């Protein structure tokens with residue numbers, strides 16, 4: 001029995017020495033001192049010993065247990081210390097490492113151009129209005145002098161919600177809402193998102209942005225229209241730019257025109273972008289049709305006005321020499337970073 005105890009003790013002490021982590025140490029403890037442990041079994045067997053042997057062996061067994069317990073404690077302390085040290089070494093903060101850069105976002109190129117455009121018109125005394133993107137047949141077509149079966153409706157094929165409601169095809173319906181609600185005179189721009197069932201390509205998107213303009217007062221003439229829009233074009237694209245008014249047709253204006261500026265890419269020499277003509281169209285405009293005024297309750301004998309509409313994508317493409325409008329919607333930061 002004495003020998004057995006000694007062997008158990010020697011074995012265990014050797015094992016403890018070899019252990020390298022706390023988990024393994026706990027396993028050793030359980031194997032010897034646990035309920036089913038080796039030493040526990042020996043102590044249980046004491047009852048079978050003779051009364052002479054029992055105190056001797058009992059004493060020895062207790063000594064062995066104490067020694068083992070002490071060694072286990074010591075080993076535990078050493079291992080915990082080592083682990084802590086290891087942890088401290090690995091978790092130290094290297095203050096010489098470069099800091100993580102926090103990237104700041106910034107305005108989208110179209111927002112930059114829209115803000116500039118708002119500044120220009122606010123500077124000329126205009127205010128800003130908005131209208132709904134889901135419009136009725138009346139506001140989107142009828143009130144703009146585009147009755148049922150008008151050929152121009154084909155060009156503005158859109159997304160219908162039902163036979164009466166649709167996604168607006170232009171910001172022009174906001175003109176009607178403004179005329180109905182606001183007291184005269186009116187001097188407003190109306191930016192917003194518009195929809196047409198177009199295929200996506202470098203210059204078309206089923207969702208795009210327009211800016212509408214409307215001025216109504218007594219004695220407004222074509223000269224006011226030309227002055228305001230030429231001033232706008234020169235402020236946006238620089239004094240060197242030339243502005244041309246070309247006759248055109250829109251159902252809601254009479255007379256109507258399109259405005260061209262000398263090509264901002266080639267300066268008017270002719271290039272791929274202006275298809276060799278040296279000119280680029282930037283907007284549609286005209287004197288508000290008397291019928292349109294009357295439909296919105298404005299006396300066309302007393303009041304007259306002009307209106308204009310332009311595409312924000314196009315203005316932005318010309319401003320920054322961007323050749324494909326899809327870049328605006330892709331949100332590729334390598335593109336967006338440049339503005």
Ligand code: DAH
Nearest residue numbers: 170172284285286307308309
């Ligand atoms: N609504 C026209 C379009 O989407 C643009 C336009 C042209 C608006 C002439 C106007 C205007 O207000 O007078 O193509």
